[in-house]
Amino acid sequence: MLKDSNGRAALQNLLTTSLLHDLKNQAHHLVLGLESLPVDPAARSQRDRLCHEAATMGNRLTEVLLILRLTEQRHGLQEDLLPVRPILEDVAEEGQQRTINSKLRVLVECDAGLLHYFDGMLVESALRSACDNALRHARSEVRLSARNEDSDLLLVVEDDGPGFPEELLGEEASIPAADPSQHRTGLGLQLAREVATAHHTEGRHGRLLLDVSPTLGGARLCLRLP
């Protein structure tokens, strides 16, 4: 059985995917268990922190699964004409709740009536992971914004932290491999790039651009969807 390399690759893929699913589900149970734990007020903030850790763990695993799904390329996008603002608001609210630094603010700038064509679940995951990333580096503010530009949708996540490392800036820069010493896996950026390029119409693909935020001075991530 499974003697050829295709079969082996498929098996490895299956094992990886199931392992990730299991871990993600365990993270889910951890969150639910912690949330329902009765604690006295003194321990509450610690419990909340653990909850957030577990939820973040689950989100990371979801990102990997999404990347696997996108690279497998078997199933197309679930694209539709969707309102943009509710997604930014959800991501901001979640980010705000997850952050432990109470001085950090997540702001949203987007017209209520802005609509665009995209895969809601994929774009939301990419933004969530970009927002989490910004929150880790920001000093006081993370800003999520969206607008139309030449019939494209521009989704922007920026902060007032130290900014992306030099080698990441620009459009063609390659996203580095995992670097555990820096608490950086590059996974979020990789997901953002996969999500951007998965969107296409009439031969034009979405793009990911990393640069310096002109208003906040920190990192700026732009997802440009056709």
Place this chain on the structure above:
Amino acid sequence: MKPVRYADIDVLIIDDQPEARSYTRDMLREFGSEHVATVSNGEEALNMLRERRYGLVLSDYNLGDGRDGQQVLEEVRHGGLLPQTAAYVMITADSSPQMVMGALEYHPDGYIMKPYTRSDLKKRLTRLLEVKQALAPIEEQLDAGQYQQALAACDQVARRHPDQIVLALRHKGAILLLLHRNDDAEKLYRTVLGKRMLPWAQLGLGKTLFAQGRLDESADAFRTLIAENNAYVEAHDWLARIYAQQGKSEEAERELLAAIDISPKAVKRQMELARVAEQNKSWTVSEKAYRRSVTLGRHSVYRNPNNYFGLINVMDKTLDERSSRDRKKAGDDALRLLKEADRIFDDREVRCRAAALRARTCHTHGKTREAEIAEQRARDLLQKMDNPPEELQQLVAGSGVADAQKQAAFEKCENLNNQGVELFQNGRNAEAYALFREAVQSGQASIAVLLNTLQAVLVLARDGQAPGDWKQHAAEYLGMLDAMETDSPHRARLDKLKHMHQQLA
């Protein structure tokens, strides 16, 4: 927009894990829900849904044994157990294609992916319930069957909630099709598609062209959709339907196989493939599809005796090509399936058919005695039916014998015997014996016929009217009778005749 009031919405939670049920219930109560019911499996869920109008159903995809979330949803939609205005939300720990695609066909109103926190759940549910609230003017009319009013409501909703324009348009296209306003539907879908290739609009266009009888264009539309987004399984189903109408049954089979490759769990599609492949004499494909229909159907509204019978028929087709061990396995398998069908379908016709097929199967596999019992049961059930279909009568009549020729011989034998009995009762013993003897020589004589024949020849011998070689005749009949199993009423008569034979000899 009015804020969502959880207190006004009755909630049903379906989850096989007790802890998950109570977490979710507690969360909903925290959001303000007053009526929250929980069940652990699909069966209970369907019962609850039949009894009460719920506004929100939260179903886990994995429900342990029995139906899964997709199958519950399939049955809910099929049976109209939930109004359009209600929200069905699938909770999944799993984003595997099979699950996502399977569920796509039966359209839950939303998904929630694990893991989620309390606030995640509230946010997502509230968002979804707000959307349902915005669409309510359309969906209330749909629930009332008022399509004209629902159509008007679509434009009204699109004006009042520009961010929900897509859902309003999707409803509008579907309603236009329901109202057979195909040209308007075509215009709507083409307008949407002029801006962007959206799978739902492409699917709608394909359906519209089909409704207009423009089969080739319709097929093109579905092919375009598949090329763009292979996940839209319905497109394959529609293509299969078009091919079937055009008499291209092999192409139809191929499309159904493609759809099943993406989403293997939908019973209806497996049933369709089984049927089409049977028509194409693709026995192996058909057998596999029938078998999956039976397995998947066990927990579904599509549980259907014809899947069992179809499977057995198709298995019979390949019987000759099987090794003797496989033949035996197939036979045992068939008998097991028939037993199951007899047990779960409380229906005389189904049971009669099952018994007739059991008789045929037993005959084929040399289980004569069991075949006779099954055949008798089939005959009994047939007699109790008011208007048995012609084809079933033939099946029962032919169930015990290999072919029509044998059946005809059997009937001829019975006829001869009946006439013989009448003559014998009128004392015309020699004529009666001639008919009995002819019946025996047909090779289909039952024990009763043999006993009649033996009695007639012995009576003739006693009266000195028997043919010269009557002793040979009698020995022949006794030999045949000894080879058959005779039960008690026949036994006593046989003993008497043996005694008479000894005295005469």
